[in-house]
Amino acid sequence: MKCPKCSVEVTHGDRFCKSCGGELPEPESPPKRDDPSTADALRSAKGKDDGTPAPEEVQLWEGRYSIKEGANVWFMLACALLGILIVHLFVFNAENRSSTFLLVAGGIVLVLFLLSVAKYFVSHLTNKYRITTQRLFLIQGFLSRTTDEVELIRVDDIVVKQTLFERLCKIGTIVVETPSDRTHPRVELVGVQNPEVVKEMIRKYGRMRREKSALFVEQV
Numbered sequence: 569m570k571c572p573k574c575s576v577e578v579t580h581g582d583r584f585c586k587s588c589g590g591e592l593p594e595p596e597s598p599p600k601r602d603d604p605s606t607a608d609a610l611r612s613a614k615g616k617d618d619g620t621p622a623p624e625e626v627q628l629w630e631g632r633y634s635i636k637e638g639a640n641v642w643f644m645l646a647c648a649l650l651g652i653l654i655v656h657l658f659v660f661n662a663e664n665r666s667s668t669f670l671l672v673a674g675g676i677v678l679v680l681f682l683l684s685v686a687k688y689f690v691s692h693l694t695n696k697y698r699i700t701t702q703r704l705f706l707i708q709g710f711l712s713r714t715t716d717e718v719e720l721i722r723v724d725d726i727v728v729k730q731t732l733f734e735r736l737c738k739i740g741t742i743v744v745e746t747p748s749d750r751t752h753p754r755v756e757l758v759g760v761q762n763p764e765v766v767k768e769m770i771r772k773y774g775r776m777r778r779e780k781s782a783l784f785v786e787q788v
Contacts, residue, residue: 584629589765625702628769633695633759638688640733642681649677697757699766701773704744706755718755721777722746726770728763742767 571578571585571592578585582592652673690710698705704718724747730740740763744755760766 589762637759720774723774
């Protein structure tokens with residue numbers, strides 16, 4: 569099936585598009601039971617044959633640190649290169665004009681650009697985020713990896729921070745406040761694509777978890 573907003577192929581059963589973050593419609597019809605492969609899938613969804621219930625946790629979204637976080641740095645480097653060209657053409661007269669200044673200054677800008685691209689690309693590879701119906705995961709590292717998780721039921725406040733360039737690139741930083749979690753009282757998801765959509769996803773399922781917990785306490 570495809571996402572109705574961006575037409576990107578999505579996996580059957582996903583609730584949100586991994587590309588644009590939009591909410592996906594419910595499947596029109598369940599798979600047929602006479603197909604052996606679908607029968608196995610139905611048994612897996614319901615649980616094991618011994619009566620063990622299927623887990624309620626479902627993955628909602630997965631994303632990485634966006635390399636577009638470097639847009640503001642690249643813009644400033646482009647302005648610096650433009651300034652170098654202006655100085656070379658209009659400050660120095662034709663007699664004193666030397667290509668050495670242009671080559672050295674341009675080379676410095678090029679090196680800074682390549683270093684910034686490498687930095688943001690490494691951050692893209694080493695920072696991964698994942699949200700399920702119960703937890704928020706922060707996965708860091710490439711060869712060695714560290715995985716931190718936060719229960720959505722503990723989320724108290726969510727804030728989206730965006731600079732001008734981040735707004736233009738549709739990225740931002742999501743700050744998740746969890747005062748009751750002593751290990752991770754404050755979590756930041758930096759360079760998230762479509763941060764408002766992801767923020768609403770965390771808020772929605774965090775609220776659902778609290779309501780479900782409150783209902784269980786009342787029933788007890």
